[in-house]
Amino acid sequence: MASNELVLLDHWVSPFAMRVRITLDEKGLPDESKHQNLQEKSPLLLQMNPIHKQVPVLIHNGKPINESLVVVQYIDEVWYDRSPLLPSDPYQRASMRFWADYVDKKIYDTGKKIIVGKGEEVETAKHELIASLRTLELELGEKPYFAGHTFGYVDVSLIPFYSWFYLYEKIGKFNVELECPKLVKWAKRCILKESIFKNLPDQLKVYDYIVELKNAGKYK
Ligand SMILES: N[C@@H](CCC(=O)N[C@@H](CS)C(=O)NCC(=O)O)C(=O)O
Incomplete structure (x- = not known):
């Protein structure tokens, strides 16, 4: 893959955001974490997760992925060669x-x-x-x-x-x-x-x- 720009719309206390941060680290993937104010949501969060308006959102090369478990599976599929989280069977x-x-x-x-x-x-x-x-x-x-x-x-x-x-x-x-x-x-x-x-x-x-x-x- 030519470019891999990873941006995480994040919040330190969110267990759902933690799942994504753990997965990125398990795979050795650097990301830019953008801490979100959940009391006053940013235009970026509203644009990237218009349905649920929640963190985490992973933005991969400009494209958002919502819902922590979906994000974890996405990362695992794209970088399956690095410590796979899901078995192949x-x-x-x-x-x-x-x-x-x-x-x-x-x-x-x-x-x-x-x-x-x-x-x-x-x-x-x-x-x-x-x-x-x-x-x-x-x-x-x-x-x-x-x-x-x-x-x-x-x-x-x-x-x-x-x-x-x-x-x-x-x-x-x-x-x-x-x-x-x-x-x-x-x-x-x-x-x-x-x-x-x-x-x-x-x-x-x-x-x-x-x-x-x-x-x-x-x-x-
Ligand atoms: N099912 C979602 C849950 C995400 C979630 O509940 N995020 C909370 C933080 S822990 C949030 O953004 N809350 C703000 C809100 O709901 O307005 C996931 O797995 O990503």
């Missing part, structure tokens, strides 16, 4: 996509209910989140990573939420490590990778930032 690929989709459906929105919910709603969301994390822990089993011995697509989809665990725990009054020790062990294994520790913010920083947004009525 169609059945295994389908299985990895199923679990990444499970992460998408079960973690962020339930976590949000813990953060902004009231009373019983928080309790219900907390139990739902723990149940989903246990399901993921069961799928991981004794493997080092979800696909086996190598870090892959499901790992990329889930690991950013590790930086949000403290926020969920503090507000929901529970401890993920006590509920899902093997999953936390997996997260601690992932964080040893440069592409992960470089791109995951400190859990306390995430807590402070989201609580401040919530108190200002800006996290809804």
Whole structure:
């Protein structure tokens, strides 16, 4: 490929943007990260993601790709020769996509209910989140990573939420490590990778930032 200009419309606290940053680093691809103000969206963000108006957006040679899991798959397809994230076998690929989709459906929105919910709603969301994390822990089993011995697509989809665990725990009054020790062990294994520790913010920083947004009525 002659030219590869990669621009990422980014936000440091977004677990979805983290997925893309991790993938770019796994592939050794340099990009220009443009931090977005999500309270006051830039004309560029509105132009590049007119449907959802959300980060992340990867702009590859001027063309936008939206939705984090779509972006991760796109990068993996274009640069498949560099540490592939998805296996080549169609059945295994389908299985990895199923679990990444499970992460998408079960973690962020339930976590949000813990953060902004009231009373019983928080309790219900907390139990739902723990149940989903246990399901993921069961799928991981004794493997080092979800696909086996190598870090892959499901790992990329889930690991950013590790930086949000403290926020969920503090507000929901529970401890993920006590509920899902093997999953936390997996997260601690992932964080040893440069592409992960470089791109995951400190859990306390995430807590402070989201609580401040919530108190200002800006996290809804
Ligand atoms: N399904 C989307 C979710 C992206 C998303 O929720 N982004 C948030 C930041 S974490 C955002 O841009 N929020 C601004 C808004 O929705 O107005 C993806 O996977 O990319």
